[in-house]
Amino acid sequence: MAEQLDLPYSGLVSFGQRPFLTEPEQLDSWKPDVAIVGAPFDIATTNRPGARFGPRAIRATAYEPGTYHMDLGLEIFDWLEVVDFGDAHCPHGSTEVSHANIRERVHTIASRGIVPVVLGGDHSITWPSATAVADVHGYGNVGIVHFDAHADTADIIDGNLASHGTPMRRLIESGAVPGTHFVQVGLRGYWPPQDTFEWMQEQGMVWHTMQEIWELGFKEVMKRAVGEALAKAEKLYVSVDIDVLDPAHAPGTGTPEPGGITSADLLRMVRQLCHEHDVVGVDVVEVAPAYDHAELTVNAAHRVVFEALGGMAARRRDAANAKPGPPSPLAT
Known part of the structure; x- marks a missing residue:
């Protein structure tokens, strides 16, 4: 009955049906390029809870899309070894313990030269996750x-202090990621207020609002954001709150805000960042499946991860093709 493991809707649950590992020693044996890890934590949410169920839903509920990337012209897992490293232990009601466990598990991955891709969870998990990478x-x-x-x-x-509305300030205040090293895309709506924007300016942060995207077009804003990211740091961490998407594309989230970007735009930008930059960490957060419709949000989040993997795979392929090979025996 081993064939049941090949079906996307049955068998063991792992992201993309990749090998499921639980122990650090297994990472040492497999030596993967990327490890998926869940951070099922949502008690820092200010509005609708439920993102603790995000990692399981992204793994199990998403439509299984295949692993060939049409636009990049490659089979992702031919160029990238990916495993599922399970979840960080996030006991209910314990923010400090949960965040410490997330930081430890992500550090276990990153310290081995493996890229962690973290499935949230609310956005507070970026504080321990990005800190571990730093x-x-x-x-x-x-x-x-x-x-x-x-x-x-x-x-x-x-x-x-550890709300899902505070992680970027905590990262800046700790020194893990300076404010000058932030590029934000998709801001809109009622928050943050003016005094918070003033603090962000003082830190040297850069952001692109939906109004700017509407005026300039997404491709121009994408070009600027990628250029800013490339100019600021040697390594890049990509954090995707699924509510950057318009609720028409991602209704299953805790704080839906109308007027967002489309999934097509988000997927292409994540792919480009992971293709053009040395990405050392990714997270996708705030997927709350209880509020989803027809699995729109789960599938969008699932595809964000696959676009990140596709970009990394293409970067590896391009680097391999650029290396000079041994001299041809026919060379004169």
Whole structure:
């Protein structure tokens, strides 16, 4: 009955049906390029909870799309070894313990030269996850391109320093990722207020609002954002809050904000970033499947991960093709 494992809707649950590993020693044996890890934590959510179910849904519920990338012209897993490294342990009601466990598990991956791709969880998980990546690659050496409807740069929300609206400020204040190393795309709506924008300006942050995207077009804003990201740091971490998408594309999230970008635009930008830059970490957060419709949000998040993997695979392929081979025996 081994054939049941080949079906996307039955058998064991792992991202993309990749090998499921649980122990660090298994990472040492497999030596993958990328490890998927879940961060099923959502008690930092300010509106609708449920993102703790995101990692399981992205793994199990998404339509299985195949692994050939039409636009890049490659079979992703021919160029990239990917495993599923399970979830960080996030006990209910324990923010500090959960965040510490997320940081430890991501560090276990990144310290081995493997790229962690983290499935959230609410956006507070970016604080421990990106910190773990900076622990490995050096504080100030990692930049973040952050797709979101909200800047997530609040100081404190309802007495909570670890809210899903505060992780980018925590990263900046800790020194893990300087404000000058942030590029944000898709901001819109009611938040943040003026005083928070002023703090962001003081930190040297760069952002592109939906109004700017509407005026200039997405391709121009994408060109600017990629250029800014490339100029700021040697390494790049990509953080995707699924609410950067318009709710028509991603209704299953805790804080849906009308007027967002399309899934087509997001997927192409994530692919380009991972193709053109040395990406050392990715997260996709705020998928709350209980509010989803027809699995629109789950499938969009699933494809974001596959576009990131496709970009990394194409980068590896291009590097391999650029290397000079041994001299031809027919050369004179």
